[in-house]
Amino acid sequence: MNKSRVEAFNDAVIAIILTIMVLEFKTPNSLQLSALTPQFPYLISYAIGYLFIGTAWYNHHFIFSKTKVLSKRIYWANNFWLFATSFIPVATSWVGKGINARGPETFYSLVYLLWFLSYSILSRTIVSENYRHGHQDVALNIKNTTVHQLTIHWYSWLILVIAMILSIIFLPALQMAVITVQILINAVNTPKDADSLFESN
Structure with missing residues (x-):
């Protein structure tokens, strides 16, 4: 499977999402x-x-640039991530109409958890496929990224879910702050070789 075509498809979908x-x-x-x-x-x-x-695109681009394998399993895991x-645009729009309303905030939480799950599946699949094809160094590099570590440990899920539930019950708008903090953690703690990798591309 041609990796560059899949990456081009990813970029096109992300561009459409941002445009919407x-x-x-x-x-x-x-x-x-x-009037604003x-x-x-x-x-x-x-x-x-x-x-x-x-932040999602940056980390996603990193693991796709690193992987030496693009199997059918990775392809479908990637499609789930895109799905x-x-x-996000629907959740963003609805929250914008009621930033402290339980309905929109709950939906945004569910979308974020679905995204969190999809990234976990994608990064795990890429790691396992690279291990399977003898690219241990690539697998370890991806496995050590902050986003991968956050999505694979049960306590990350537990903290996230509890924080979201409590904020939705007591102050729905607070759960956006919870999500923002985690996004910032992922944005700041990028892999050390990420910038040099992108420069070489």
């Missing part, structure tokens, strides 16, 4: 700056969603 998200930000009819005030909740939601996708990611 920004198009939800409506141009005000008024020429007053205050009603859209402020969506602006917050959009900023978090953009950070989410930007989960494609829900």
Whole structure:
């Protein structure tokens, strides 16, 4: 299977997702700056969603650049990851209409957990396939990334789920803060060789 074609498909889907998200930000009819005030909740939601996708793409691009194998198992795990990611614009838009409402915030939590699961499956599959084909160094490199470590340990899931449930019960908007903190952890703790890898590409 041609890796560059799959990567091009990934980039196209991500570009469409980002385009859909920004198009939800409506141009005000008024020429007053205050006309943006009603859209402020969506602006917050959009900023978090953009950070989410930007961080997800960076880590996803890293593991795809590293892998020496692209099997059918990886292909379908990657499709599941794209499927989960494609829900972000819907969740972002709904939260923007009610940033402290339980319905939208619960849905955003479910979308994030689905994405978390899909990334875990994808990174585990890439690791196992590279091990299986004798590329232990690649498998270990991907296995040691922060995102992989966060998604494979049960306590990461437990902390995330408890934090989301508590925030949705007591202050729904707080769960966006919980998600943002985890996204920032993934954004800051990128692999040490990531920048040099991208420069060589």
